[in-house]
Amino acid sequence: MQEENGKKRETRLFRVSDENFDSILDEAAEIIRKGGTVAFPTETVYGLGADGLNPDAVLKIFEAKERPPGNPLSILVQSEEDIRKVAKNIPEKAYRLMDAFWPGPLTIVLEKNDIVPEITSGNLPSIGLRMPDHRIPLELVKRAGTPLAAPSANLSGKPSPSLAIHVLADLMGRIDAVIDGGGTAIGLESTVVDMTVEPPVVLRLGAVGVDELEKVIGKVRPTYTGAETKAGEAMPEKQAGQKYSHYTPDTMVVLVEGEREEKVSEMIGILLQDYLSKGQKVGLLLSDETAGIFTAKGLSASECFLLGPRKEPEEAAKRLFEGLRALDAKGLDVILADGSFSLSGLGAALLNRLREAASVRHVV
Numbered sequence: 022m023q024e025e026n027g028k029k030r031e032t033r034l035f036r037v038s039d040e041n042f043d044s045i046l047d048e049a050a051e052i053i054r055k056g057g058t059v060a061f062p063t064e065t066v067y068g069l070g071a072d073g074l075n076p077d078a079v080l081k082i083f084e085a086k087e088r089p090p091g092n093p094l095s096i097l098v099q100s101e102e103d104i105r106k107v108a109k110n111i112p113e114k115a116y117r118l119m120d121a122f123w124p125g126p127l128t129i130v131l132e133k134n135d136i137v138p139e140i141t142s143g144n145l146p147s148i149g150l151r152m153p154d155h156r157i158p159l160e161l162v163k164r165a166g167t168p169l170a171a172p173s174a175n176l177s178g179k180p181s182p183s184l185a186i187h188v189l190a191d192l193m194g195r196i197d198a199v200i201d202g203g204g205t206a207i208g209l210e211s212t213v214v215d216m217t218v219e220p221p222v223v224l225r226l227g228a229v230g231v232d233e234l235e236k237v238i239g240k241v242r243p244t245y246t247g248a249e250t251k252a253g254e255a256m257p258e259k260q261a262g263q264k265y266s267h268y269t270p271d272t273m274v275v276l277v278e279g280e281r282e283e284k285v286s287e288m289i290g291i292l293l294q295d296y297l298s299k300g301q302k303v304g305l306l307l308s309d310e311t312a313g314i315f316t317a318k319g320l321s322a323s324e325c326f327l328l329g330p331r332k333e334p335e336e337a338a339k340r341l342f343e344g345l346r347a348l349d350a351k352g353l354d355v356i357l358a359d360g361s362f363s364l365s366g367l368g369a370a371l372l373n374r375l376r377e378a379a380s381v382r383h384v385v
Contacts, residue, residue: 033198034189037157045200046157050164052197053078058085060174060188061161062202063097063153065126065211065227066342067182069196070097070161073107073170076138082170083140085195088177093143094170095128095213098152099162107148107168109134114238115216121237124154126207126228130215141170147217157202173210174199180268180342180349180378183208187346208339209370214241226370245373268342268378270349270356272304276379278360278372282331284385285361286311290320292357292383297322301354306344308337311359324351331361334368341374 035045049059056078058071069086071078073096083090098104104111104119108131115129133148142148153159162169173181176191185201192199212227214234223231223243234241277288289311296303304324305312308331315321326344329336348356358375362368376382 030194030197032189032193032196034185034201035198036201042160046160046164049161049198049200050166053161053165053167053169056081057197058082059161059198059200060182060185060192060196061157061200062185062205063155063158063171064206065153065209066205066207067174067185067188068097068153068158068169068171069174069188069192070158070169070171072165073097073141073168074136074138075167076140079138079140079170081196082172085192086172086175086177088172091143092177093145093149094141094172095149095151096137096141097158097162097169097171098150099159103162103168104150107134107137108132108150112216114221117237118214118216118234119152122229122233123152124159125152126154126211127151128211128213128225130213130217130224132217147215149213151211155202155206157200161200178269180270180345181210183339183342187342190346204339206339207335207367208341208343209367209374212370226373228367228370230366230369268345268374269380270345270378272349272353272356273381274306274345274356274358274375274379275381275383276358276360276375277383277385278375279385281385282310282361285359286314288383288385289357289359290315290318293320293322296355296357302352304348304351304353304356306348306356306358308359308361311361322357323353324348328359328362332363334362334364334366334371337362338367338371338374341371345378 037045058081060069071082110132128149128151130147130149174188175182182188183205188199207228212229213225215222220240226245277285279285303322305322328340
């Protein structure tokens with residue numbers, strides 16, 4: 022636990038309901054105004070918020086997350102006034118994206134105003150803005166009276182939190198409060214598109230896909246990990262701006278992916294038998310269909326977490342980080358992950374996060 026003024030910091034847990042919503046949000050907003058840190062749900066993942074215009078408050082985010090310095094944060098806004106306060110020289114295409122996808126799971130990188138501290142922007146001339154589609158952060162920004170610096174509410178590099186219990190597991194004693202608003206609707210972080218360059222660059226894939234972006238603003242350039250990887254290709258090096266690992270459990274994750282579902286299941290079975298023959302404890306992160314094949318063949322592992330049907334990547338995305346955290350807590354030697362999910366909808370973003378979490382990848 023961190024110490025503040027010689028005392029261990031207490032992390033308060035607020036369980037929000039319709040009856041206590043106003044009182045809890047007012048109390049949380051007061052913590053923000055006083056330079057504190059509050060974790061809260063959004064439609065994507067839980068975020069860790071502080072006054073994005075107060076460098077001392079933003080420093081507490083870095084300290085709590087053990088986040089490397091110089092790693093920029095995004096800012097949550099709730100009004101046009103907030104946007105104009107923190108950004109300038111906003112291109113017409115950016116306004117089109119706001120009209121199409123805000124409030125929602127899209128972060129737009131824009132040229133920043135001088136009011137944004139260097140610590141918030143990672144010493145960059147730009148800043149990522151998002152208007153979340155969730156009542157709690159929108160009200161928190163409004164009641165605190167300031168845009169919020171708000172990365173995911175986890176220790177740096179670890180799987181993002183989709184439940185309040187995940188936040189507490191990582192940040193208890195490190196932050197001032199957690200608002201428990203239940204599970205997140207999407208479960209993966211927002212799409213990030215850099216609008217300070219032409220063509221715009223997709224830095225991270227989320228619920229808003231490349232095709233959806235291009236329907237609104239024309240050609241974009243994807244640069245997120247694995248964007249162009251095909252069967253037989255090696256894992257690419259980290260792209261510029263992806264200096265640090267993300268979504269990585271302590272347990273080694275081995276991902277098997279490919280266009281033919283039966284080949285993916287077959288390879289997972291081969292790897293499972295190999296690891297078990299060496300006396301290793303193996304966890305499985307599987308689609309329902311792959312798990313069914315294993316059951317029929319009598320194959321089993323130390324632990325198994327089901328993500329849902331292959332054709333429903335939205336369900337798998339919602340459960341991904343929960344699954345990684347659950348298996349990581351089991352004291353396993355390796356986690357075998359199933360990459361056979363449909364790439365429609367959230368499928369491409371789901372596969373991107375699995376690739377980021379994996380130490381080893383097999384493309385079959």
